[in-house]
Amino acid sequence: MxxxxxxxxxxxxxxxxxxxxxxxxxxxxxxxxxxxxxxxxxxxxxxxxxxxxxxxxxxxxxxxxxxxxxxxxxxxxxxxxxxxxxxxxxxxxxxxxxxxxxxxxxxxxxxxxxAAVAEARWGAGSRERDVFTLALGTGIAGSHIVDGRVVDGAHGIAGELGHVVVEPSGARCACGQRGCLETVIGAPALRRAWNRAGGHGSPKDLLSAYEAGDARAARIIERGAAALADAILTLLALVDPGVIVIGGGLASAPHRIVERAAALVAERATFHRVPAIVPAILGxxxxxxxxxxxxxxxxxxxxxxxxx
Ligand SMILES: [Zn+2]
Missing domain, CATH: 3.30.420.40 (ATPase, nucleotide binding domain)
Known part of the structure; x- marks a missing residue:
């Protein structure tokens, strides 16, 4: 053998x-x-x-x-x-x-x-038994993993944090609802918001403009952070994870959104236990x-x- x-x-x-x-x-x-x-x-x-x-x-x-x-x-x-x-x-x-x-x-x-299972078992979540992973990219995928196994609900669709509604009268999502988290901080949504505000290029350029003190970029980042904070507070209330691991192809571009959202969550949390929010490490x-x-x-x- x-x-x-x-x-x-x-x-x-x-x-x-x-x-x-x-x-x-x-x-x-x-x-x-x-x-x-x-x-x-x-x-x-x-x-x-x-x-x-x-x-x-x-x-x-x-x-x-x-x-x-x-x-x-x-x-x-x-x-x-x-x-x-x-x-x-x-x-x-x-x-x-x-x-x-x-x-x-x-x-x-x-x-x-x-990828989520790997991060929970061997990567950034390996010290906690209850892990929520979030992959930020074109779409937003979430997975709740307990003791190395995905908890995916009765029909295999649990963990879809990208389709939690954060702006009820917001833009139409690919899933058919309005105002899902994905319609605010998915890569295409960030690009659209940036271009509508008169900016050029991708979410990476949005981030560069933000770092350079651009007020339009700051508004987009702030709106994204508020939306992500709403979704994370919902997650804490429902799931109470031991750690939140953030990865995905665009994790480096909206990292300011993640940082700012983490600060908002810490400010707004009441009964919630706020876990560490850490980057994925397995790449x-x-x-x-x-x-x-x-x-x-x-x-x-x-x-x-x-x-x-
Ligand atoms: Zn959706």
Whole structure:
């Protein structure tokens, strides 16, 4: 069994990150036997991902794979319900199809959730048993993780802090509601607000202007911080997490929003216990680490099931 390995794939719009680890559980982060990046197979994703898995594990005995996908995933059936970046995956029963190709169990997980699990188990949340992770980017994703496991509600949709309404008569959100947190501090919303105020460029330019003392930028940052503080106070009242971990592709751009929101939360909190709000630390490999960590669990489950 010592040569048995598990594979985590983090599938992005242009590249796939992989991490190979021993199937044997360890105390710390699953050590990488191999790790790297290859191009995303666009046309025949099942054959393409199977080829990547075979290449990477050629010298090993593969026992389980978990694939992180950017999109809506039904984890129970291993089906990709919708993926904006990878339309070839839409509606595909990816888990069963890859499992048939590779002849090992294959799990499918949302990529943000994989990264969140990694941060909670091995990263910035590892000292607390009750962790809430928030990924700020184009969209805003949240995950509540207790003892290393996602608490996702009766229908798998809990943790969607990006769709908590903070401005009831605000802009229409992609989800259909008005004034979700995402419509205020999602990257496209920040860009729109900045451009409407006469600024040029992206949220990064907004941040530079703010640092240089621009009053228009300050108003946008302040509005974003107030919205994020509202959402976090709601989170504290409902979930009472031990730590909030903030990551995501744009975590560096609105970090002033996060800082200012943390100050507002501290001012406004009454009965709430205000936890530390800390940046994610695993960086771009978090998704692959989470996927390989889940693959280990999957291998464990399968071994356990056949033994029992
Ligand atoms: Zn929404």
């Amino acid at each position: 010592s040569d048995a390995v598990v594979l985590g794939l983090d599938v992005g719009g242009s590249s796939v990150k992989y991490r190979l680890a021993s199937a044997t559980p360890s105390e710390g982060i699953p050590e990488a036997l191999a790790q790297g990046t290859v191009s995303t197979p666009k046309h025949d994703p099942v054959a393409g991902l199977a080829a990547i898995a075979r290449d990477v594990t050629a010298l090993h005995r593969l026992v389980a794979v978990v694939v992180g996908i950017p999109g809506l995933v039904d984890e129970a059936s291993g089906t990709v319900l919708r993926s904006a970046n990878l339309p070839a995956l839409d509606g595909l029963a990816l888990g069963p199809a890859l499992s048939a190709e590779l002849e090992v169990p294959v799990g499918v997980i949302n990529d943000g959730r994989a 771009k490999w978090a998704g692959a680490v989470g996927a390989v960590s889940e693959a280990r669990e999957l291998a464990g489950c399968v071994v356990g099931a056949s033994a029992g």
